[in-house]
Amino acid sequence: MQIIVASDTHGRNERLLELEKLYPEAALFLHAGDWGTDPKKYDHWVTVMGNNDIRYERDMEKNRIILADGHKIFMLHGQQLPYGNREKRLADMANQNGCDIAIYGHSHKAFIEEINGVLVINPGSLLRSRDGRGISYIVLTLDKNQVDAKLVFWMNRPDQP
Structure with missing residues (x-):
């Protein structure tokens, strides 16, 4: 199962439509907040x-659990957690909810790391990177026994020469 993960588009949402066209075989498209x-x-x-989605608050969940091909994904934007140990706290929250994958946004910094048995990922931002590596998203590939997360930079996506 292929899942496309994006975050922090802040109004540049046409890029989401481009991802839908680029990955027609994807089973899920996940957005970790800050739509604009x-x-x-x-x-x-x-x-x-996300913290910038206040206008749409009544229509959006602050966090959610998604079932996908034998895995449980815990997703929230990330501003709810302190900066210093955000990833560890997120892994703890995922574990408490029986999830093996945690997705967050907010920082505009791409991140992929296993922490306490949870794959914690941040796709970065499709608007502006804050880690100097460029705007990005993640292609998450799942099967019942394996999880693979690949960071893709917008300039290096598969439709670019």
């Missing part, structure tokens, strides 16, 4: 509310 517009216009995307 009404996410209802993007019905292929499962989302959580």
Whole structure:
């Protein structure tokens, strides 16, 4: 099962439509918040509310659990957690909810690491990177026994020469 993970588009949501076209075989499209517009216009995307999504608060969940091919994914935006140990706290929250994958956004810094048995990932931002590596998203590939997360930089996506 292929899942596309994005976050922090802040209004540059046409890139989400490009990802849908680029990955037609994807079973899920996940967005970790900070849309900058009404996410209802993007019905292929499962989302959580970011700190800049206040206008759409009543229509969005602050966190959610997604079942996918024998895995449980815990997703939230990330502003709820202190900066210094955000990833460890997120892994703990995922473990408490029986999840083996945790997805967050907010920092605009791409991150992939296993922490206490949980694969913690942040796709970075499709608007502006804050780690100097460029705007990015993640292709998450799942089967019942394995999880693979690949960071893809926008300039290096498969449709680029």
